[in-house]
Amino acid sequence: MGLQGLLFISLLLFSFPTSEADPGSYRRRNYPAKSAVLNGKENTVEELASDEVTASDLELVNVANYGAKGDGSDATEAFNNGWKKVCSSSSSAALMVPANENYLLKPIIFSGPCRSNVSVMIKGTLQASSDQSDWDGADGRHWILFAGINNLHVAGGGTINGNGQIWWKNSCKINKSLPCKDAPTAITFYSTSNLVVENLKVTNSQQIHVQFEKCTNVRASHLTINSPSNSPNTDGIHITSTRDINIDHCNIGTGDDCISIVNGAQTVKAMNIACGPGHGISIGSLGAQNSEDHVSDVTIDTAQLTGTTSGLRIKTWQGGKGYARHIRFQNVNMKNVQNPIVIDQNYCDSEKPCYEQKSAVLVSDVTYKNIKGTIASDTKIDFKCSKSVPCQEITLEDINLVKADGGITKSSCSNVRWSQKGVLSPSTCA
């Protein structure tokens, strides 16, 4: 995040009320079983939302009742007003976005803290404005931003469409004569805890699709994320400064990393992930501009990568500090992946060439276990580690990556201390 974004978010957080609006009048209610489901079983919320069931202690706030039209016209104000109602409710409350409707939203912030547990049930479609000037004077890094909320559930089976085409066209990665600037992330969760995000489709984001930043205790599940393979920097799920996050049953195909895990990510588990097209699953990049970055305790378990440019990748810049450690990639099946297993300590995604530097982010305790399938290049393993800070405790166990045409594969393993377990196909780091 740029400095501008940080400043913006700190202003935003400082402007949150620090306590209940009127603590004196707030009485804890006895919640019947029905409303206790808000953050648990989504079906029950959906049943409750079907108008046939009434729940005295679950407040349903339908955006249609706040003037949102659902015909593709600007619904930002209606959503803002609906959210105020939800967030100030003294009992659990849900913002309801009806099915088969199409709402246009300009940049919007759903900010907490809220008085009770809150949900947003998106059944219809949210469309981003494709007028870039709607971001003038606003924070250009975000479209839909949830910030400073505890106990939030976002679900509903609907679609979030970033309409990113105009942003891609004006990206310096597509049109080299244009200056490089950031485009909005479709949906960001910032400083939010006890969060469940599930059953949503996020498509054609302006840049990153779904971002978790400074969040704690997150479950992201059953998300379908897609944009074209040539859309620039459209990471699927981006995790930064976030701990205890579980991602499962997500199907991601974009123009950049399916999942990117960067500085401050701790205890991340991703299971049952389908990825492709895209750049694979990445840790990093870390250590850019001599920064000190930390990532630890990451498990990627049970994934299918199809046609991606990289598979499982750790990327760090020269000159950085910190570590990426306690990382496990297991039970991964690849199909036609260009660079299946990569540690790149010479990562350099800048216009200027990078020069050799002594310090580096330490990469240690990384296990690759039961990694199988076909590769689209000749190189199945590519470890480019730093001379001064070699990669350590790298374990390769049951690796079987082959060329679809049966051709010979090779590995390139420099400055890496690794050990073997189980069975490796020939010429694995030999």
Ligand SMILES: *[C@@H]1O[C@H](CO)[C@@H](O)[C@H](O)[C@H]1NC(C)=O
């Ligand atoms: C609020 O959410 C938390 C979990 O995030 C849950 O333990 C608690 O029971 C919920 N409270 C209500 C009133 O639904």
Ligand SMILES: *[C@@H]1O[C@H](CO)[C@@H](O)[C@H](O)[C@H]1NC(C)=O
């Ligand atoms: C690239 O940007 C320049 C400067 O705005 C513009 O003149 C040109 O038409 C653009 N090229 C394409 C292919 O869009």
